[in-house]
Amino acid sequence: MTKAIILYHSFSGNTKETAELIRENLLDSYGIESDLFDMFHIINPPDLEEYDAIxxxxxxxxxxxxxxxxxxxxADLGYKPEPVFVFGTGDTQFGGDDLFCLAAEKLARFYNSPLPPLKIEQSPRGRQExxxxxxxxxxxxxxIN
Known part of the structure; x- marks a missing residue:
């Protein structure tokens, strides 16, 4: 059975909301169960080798x-697990397109993500769903590939 882990850090709640929506999509559309963790509250990082997607x-x-x-x-992980998929939330109002979700882009590059990061303007509600x-x-x- 395929299993995923969703690790996120949220300040305003938008990144958490996006993480929850990803989890819901994985389960409802594909039957993929996932564990959901806020990075800020993890004391010991989970064993990511147990997951098919991070x-x-x-x-x-x-x-x-x-x-x-x-x-x-x-840094606490100490290694680069695979495959890593990255999502981010941001606001083009503060910095325009050049800085929009730049942290997500940096993480995707660092982990050699096979896909570009998902970028959400503030909240994933409405058309962004x-x-x-x-x-x-x-x-x-x-x-699957």
Missing amino acids: FFGTFTWDQGATPDEVKEFV AAVSEWVTKVVKEM
């Missing part, structure tokens, strides 16, 4: 920066 979610902070909590979690579903479909296809 999701990292982050918001972008302060002129395109990755939050320190996400950097610390990645379809973007989440489409991205999850691409992830599942990548997992």
Whole structure:
């Protein structure tokens, strides 16, 4: 049975909401169960070798920066698991397109993600729900190949 883990860090709740929507899509559309963890509250990182797919979610902070909590979690892992799929939330109002979800782009590059990161403007509600579903479909296809 395929199993995924979704690790995220959220400040305003938007990244958490996106993580929950990804989890819902994985289960409802593909029958893939997933564990959901906030990186900020994990004391000992889980064994990522138990999962067929690893999701990292982050918001972008302060002129395109990755939050320190996400950097610390990645450092605590001490290795690069595979495959990693990245999603991020951001706000084009503060920094425009150049900085929008830049933390997610950095994580995707760091982990050599097989897909570009999912980028959500603030909350995944409304028309962005379809973007989440489409991205999850691409992830599942990548997992199967």
